[in-house]
Amino acid sequence: MTAVLELEALEVYYGASQALFGVNLEVREGQAVALMGRNGMGKTTTIATTCRMLPLRGGAVRFGGRDISALPAFRAARLGLGLVPEGRRCFPNLSVTENLIAAARPGPWDLARVRAFFPRLQERADQLAATLSGGEQQMLAIGRALMTNPRLLLLDEATEGLAPVIRQEIWSAIASLKSEGLSLLMVDKTLSEILPLADHCVILERGQTAWQGKAKDLTEEITDMYLGV
DSSP states (O other): OOEEEEEEEEEEEETTEEEEEEEEEEEETTOEEEEEOSTTSSHHHHHHHHTTSSOOSEEEEEETTEEOTTSOHHHHHHHTEEEEOTTOOOOTTSBHHHHHHHTOOSSSOOHHHHHHHSHHHHHTTTSBGGGSOHHHHHHHHHHHHHTTOOSEEEEESTTTTOOHHHHHHHHHHHHHHHHTTOEEEEEOSOHHHHTTTOSEEEEEETTEEEEEEEGGGOOHHHHHHHTOO
8 A cells, every 4th residue: 555645753833842753654445443542632733734734844745646735725726635623623604515615625425425435414414504503514525525525534633522323324434435535634532433444543642653554453551551540
């Protein structure tokens, strides 16, 4: 499998404060990678940096073998980076359909396919995004990202704050995307839900890559050390 995403020795700052200290990460074609760590360890910063929403002070972001470190976010997105951001961030004053078509790019994922994938988006087609439930907004955020026809889908806390039954529905949808061969970079705190889907895991500790390996090699000792309360 060739690498679709390579993060090499990322150094990122917020003003004078350094947030990432040499983060390394790789996602191969068709692979699902879990990016894990306690709160405040740099997961969302890594996602934002990958999508070129934060500047690099050091290191490189390569996508499909191309160095995109100097690209603006909109150009990186056009190459095939599809983001499902933390907090969903749907356009509240647009309808469900308008949210979806606002991000559309040519490819197999079109309005009909997204509606078939999430039938509730068909049922709510003319509703404003602000009037949807949290679970429906999350489906919309994923659907909007799929409408960009991404080569890599980045999911930042895609099930946070949702009821258990809705969480299961979202995870089932993500599993379906993986089975279709879509490359995934996933952030989530619930190990019991993310690990069955993950081929590879990367754990961040204070802005550094503290551990990485296959999901099956993630021992209780490692999770207690880096993910425990």
